[in-house]
Amino acid sequence: MHLDRLIALLEIVAVAGRPVSVVEIQKATGLPKPTCYRLIQTLAEQKLLDQPQDDGKFVIGERMIRIALLGKSDVDVRRCAAPLLKAAATGFNETVFLARFRDSKVEIIHVETPDDPARAFIHPGLGVRPMHACSCSKAIAAFAEPEFQDAILSGNLKQYTDHTKITQEDLRAEFAQIIERGFADCDQEIDMGIASVAAPITIGNIGATFSVGAVGPIRRFGADYRMQIGEKLTDLSSKISGAIQLCNVAEV
Numbered sequence: 001m002h003l004d005r006l007i008a009l010l011e012i013v014a015v016a017g018r019p020v021s022v023v024e025i026q027k028a029t030g031l032p033k034p035t036c037y038r039l040i041q042t043l044a045e046q047k048l049l050d051q052p053q054d055d056g057k058f059v060i061g062e063r064m065i066r067i068a069l070l071g072k073s074d075v076d077v078r079r080c081a082a083p084l085l086k087a088a089a090t091g092f093n094e095t096v097f098l099a100r101f102r103d104s105k106v107e108i109i110h111v112e113t114p115d116d117p118a119r120a121f122i123h124p125g126l127g128v129r130p131m132h133a134c135s136c137s138k139a140i141a142a143f144a145e146p147e148f149q150d151a152i153l154s155g156n157l158k159q160y161t162d163h164t165k166i167t168q169e170d171l172r173a174e175f176a177q178i179i180e181r182g183f184a185d186c187d188q189e190i191d192m193g194i195a196s197v198a199a200p201i202t203i204g205n206i207g208a209t210f211s212v213g214a215v216g217p218i219r220r221f222g223a224d225y226r227m228q229i230g231e232k233l234t235d236l237s238s239k240i241s242g243a244i245q246l247c248n249v250a251e252v
Contacts, residue, residue: 005031009039010064013049019057074100077210078110080243085112085212088236092214092229095121098240099129099136099198099211104148106137106211122194124215132157132171133164135186135198139211142178143200149175163188183230184211188218195221199233201241210244212237 026036043049047063089112183199198213
């Protein structure tokens with residue numbers, strides 16, 4: 001069947017774990033050259049295969065990665081990201097968390113805490129966070145499409161504390177700042193005495209689907225400290241993105 005052949009080609013490229021030439025794919029499948037070339041062209045047109053460089057070699061495409069990611073459960077994502085989050089919590093000596101964007105909401109899905117028994121830390125809890133007031137949500141919203149940002153800003157912008165930004169002007173300015181520096185922060189905008197910082201996790205060309213953050217008491221999480229942690233989180237976000245994509249490709 002035509003579909004069987006397409007799936008076989010995808011499996012060959014996924015298992016290789018590297019760019020694969022058309023000749024290699026043809027030899028692995030045993031298909032006639034014209035048929036193999038035609039099938040590869042079909043997969044490339046549908047963005048299920050991509051050609052990173054102009055060398056005739058293919059990798060699993062962004063659309064295929066997106067399909068795999070959308071079907072990936074929180075358990076799968078945590079399995080991919082947990083080792084990096086745990087190492088960061090130990091290295092920062094602060095609570096580190098992972099948030100996920102889906103169904104127009106951002107939820108914290110995993111938390112790692114410091115190992116230091118003498119360290120006072122804050123657990124942010126799990127579940128949905130406000131799009132306008134939490135660092136993990138703002139880190140994603142700032143990079144979202146303008147239509148989605150408009151929906152956020154025109155919604156119910158609850159004022160949790162005196163620090164919560166509730167005007168469109170203030171939030172648009174903050175989104176621009178987040179884009180410029182690469183991460184978001186929350187200075188007692190949900191609970192007094194608690195601050196956090198988070199960086200978006202971009203998956204290929206899909207956009208900011210996740211974010212990674214750190215949270216702690218304001219006595220430690222002052223403006224300068226949040227800047228330091230934020231820069232470290234941007235590096236961590238790239239590593240987590242790679243881990244999630246690697247898991248996707250391995251499971252395709």
